[in-house]
Amino acid sequence: MQTNPHSRLKAFCVLALVVGLTAVHYTFGGHNMDVHLFHRELFFIPILLGAFWFGMSGGIATAVASVLLYIPRLIFMQGHLTWTTLGFQAVVFLMVGALLGWLSDRAKRQRQAALDAERQAVVGRAATAVAGEMAEILGALRRMTAEKPENLGLDPDYQAELDRLQNMVEALSNYAPTPKKRLSTDINTVIKEQVARFQETAEQASVRLVTSLDSKGCPIHVNDEQLGDVIAALIRNAIEASPNGATVEVSSLRSGACCELSVKDQGPGIKPEHQARVFTPFFTTKPGGSGLALAAGRKVVSTMGGELTLQSTPGEGARFIITIPRENPET
Secondary structure, three states, rough: OOOOOHHHHHHHHHHHHHHHHHHHHHHOOOOOOOHEEEEEEEEHHHHHHHHHHHHHHHHHHHHHHHHHHHHHHHHOOOOOHHHHHHHHHHHHHHHHHHHHHHHHHHHHHHHHHHHHHHHHHHHHHHHHHHHHHHHHHHHHHHHHHHHOOHHHHOOHHHHHHHHHHHHHHHHHHHHHOOOOEEEEHHHHHHHHHHHHHHHHHHHOOEEEEEOOOOOOEEEEEOOOHHHHHHHHHHHHHHHHOOOOOOOOEEEEEEOOOOEEEEEEEOOOOOOOOHHOOOOOOOOOOOOOOOEEEEEHHHHHHHOOOOOOEEEEEEOOOEEEEEEEEEOOOOO
8 A cells, every 4th residue: 555645544534434333333223133234334435445545455454344343243143143144244345345446456557557658658759859859960960070070179089979879869769669560580680680780899898798599599570670779779788787707698588479588797787676667768877878778678679569678686687588479389
């Protein structure tokens, strides 16, 4: 349950209703069964509120409390109710609390999913617009340096900054990817292309970049260019996170009806409090990072019917896993 002031007030209201109804139940009615049946109906009020406000856990907790407080009073009314009847009433309380709580939880998840989808759509539109503007500026800067590089008196790191800006433009563009034609390809082929692309970068960083590929291969139906960009971002991050002499391993594996691709580094790992946020747009702990590569990568993989996830233990590195449905799961 949440612990904000509103939640505490709601919990107090549920508790006060249960306690108040219990006091009425034990004080009034005597041996008049009709009165106690009326009290039983009143106990559904806090159960409904507990389920609506706090989901299944709240509904069940309130139902259990109501059973424990309502049933004992009836036990003393010997001869009026059988144990079967008492048990049935207890089950009804629990069923109502659990069912309404489950429906409340599902409604909350659906509302959150709708909000997330709307938020991503807004960010995607903004990313597309910003990427377009940045691409034009970047193009102008590159043309300017290409025409008269000797007269500009540029800092030696100027080209590196342009490259970093290019990476940011690509990340922004990938966050709102345009649909591209998908073709049948082996995931090993895409991996080999990206690993070859980053071998020199890894050597310069004194990092070993190795592969461990499924010998049978793993055909998938994707846009290899977009998937390649995602793998490139993961490899780049892994190299940057790895100390000298460390190993970055890129692997593939047939896993049931899916192909699994992973990029594993031997860096410091990701703190537990950061792991839930690494795929959030603009969240980053890396100096100079944009916080878009992982968010964009997850979005791209999702459009291909796959999933991008993280496994990390602080001090033991991080492992990013791409899971994509196989083209022919039966083979």
